[in-house]
Amino acid sequence: MQQLTSHVYVETEIRGCNPGIVFTDEGSVFVDTAQWISKLLEMRGFALSRGPIRALINTESHIDHIFGNHWFAGECPVIGHENLEKTFWKIPAAFNQTTYDYSVDIIRRQDPEALHLMPSEKDYILNKPNVTFSDRLFFKLGDHDFRLYYTPGHSDANISVFVPQERTVFVGDTVFSQCQIWLHTANFDDLFRSLRFLGTLDVDYIVPGHGPVVGKAALHQQEAFLHEWISAVAYGVAKGWDEEECVQRISFADRCPVDIGQAEEMEYIQTHNVRVVYNYLMNN
Numbered sequence: 001m002q003q004l005t006s007h008v009y010v011e012t013e014i015r016g017c018n019p020g021i022v023f024t025d026e027g028s029v030f031v032d033t034a035q036w037i038s039k040l041l042e043m044r045g046f047a048l049s050r051g052p053i054r055a056l057i058n059t060e061s062h063i064d065h066i067f068g069n070h071w072f073a074g075e076c077p078v079i080g081h082e083n084l085e086k087t088f089w090k091i092p093a094a095f096n097q098t099t100y101d102y103s104v105d106i107i108r109r110q111d112p113e114a115l116h117l118m119p120s121e122k123d124y125i126l127n128k129p130n131v132t133f134s135d136r137l138f139f140k141l142g143d144h145d146f147r148l149y150y151t152p153g154h155s156d157a158n159i160s161v162f163v164p165q166e167r168t169v170f171v172g173d174t175v176f177s178q179c180q181i182w183l184h185t186a187n188f189d190d191l192f193r194s195l196r197f198l199g200t201l202d203v204d205y206i207v208p209g210h211g212p213v214v215g216k217a218a219l220h221q222q223e224a225f226l227h228e229w230i231s232a233v234a235y236g237v238a239k240g241w242d243e244e245e246c247v248q249r250i251s252f253a254d255r256c257p258v259d260i261g262q263a264e265e266m267e268y269i270q271t272h273n274v275r276v277v278y279n280y281l282m283n284n
C-alpha cells in the first residue's frame with residue numbers, strides 16, 4: 001500500500017481497481033474494495049487498527065470495484081450512485097460465466113491461499129450501497145470533507161470522491177493510468193464532460209481506477225487518448241470499413257499493457273472498444 005498524503009493510502013499494485021483509505025480523526029473511509037481477498041483483509045485490518053471504518057464508497061458498479069463489499073457487510077454504510085443498483089454484480093455476457101464463478105476463478109488464480117475465505121454463493125453478501133445520490137453528495141467526517149460528484153462516462157454509475165484537505169480526488173475508471181482503457185460501457189460525451197469537470201478541482205493527486213496515481217495533466221492525456229480512439233475508427237469509417245472490418249484492423253494493443261494480471265483481456269478490450277466507438281460515431 002502506498003501512503004499518498006498524511007491521511008490517504010492507496011493500493012495501485014494489485015489486480016483490479018485501486019482501493020483507497022482516507023483516515024480522519026473520527027475513523028476511516030474506504031473508496032472501492034479490492035478483488036483480491038488477502039489484500040482487502042490486510043487493508044481492512046490496517047484501517048481497523050487505527051479506528052472504526054465509517055463508510056465505504058463505490059465509484060462504480062463493475063466487479064473490480066465492488067467485489068470486496070461482502071467483507072464490509074454490517075460494518076458501515078455503503079455509498080454509491082443511484083444508477084449503480086441496476087448493474088451491480090453483473091459482468092459482461094461475453095465472459096460466459098456467472099459473476100460468482102468468475103470471482104472464484106480469479107481468487108483461485110491470483111490469491112489461492114485465500115480461496116478458503118471465499119464464502120459459498122448463498123453466503124456471499126452483495127452489500128450494495130444503501131446510501132445513493134444522483135448529482136452530488138457532501139459529508140463531513142471529523143476533520144475531513146468528502147465531496148462526491150456524479151462523473152459518468154466510463155459507465156452511467158461513475159462517481160468521483162474529492163477530499164479537499166488532502167488535495168486528492170479518487171476518480172475511478174474515469175481515468176486509466178499507463179494501462180489499457182476499458183470503453184465497453186462508455187458514453188463519450190459524458191466522459192469528456194466529466195474529465196473537464198475534474199479539471200476544475202483544486203488537487204495535486206488523482207487516484208485513477210487503474211494504474212499509478214497521477215496529476216492533473218493525466219486528465220488531458222486521457223482526453224487526448226479518447227480522441228485518438230475516435231479518430232482511428234472515424235478514419236476506418238471514412239475508408240468505408242464496416243464494424244467488423246474496423247474490429248479487424250484497429251487496435252491500440254501496442255500502446256500499453258492491460259492493468260496487472262489481466263493480460264488475457266486484451267482482445268476483449270480492443271474488440272469492444274472499437275465496437276463502442278463505431279456505434280458512437282454512427283449514432284451521432
Ligand SMILES: [Zn+2]
Binds near residue numbers: 016062065173209
Ligand atoms: Zn475498474
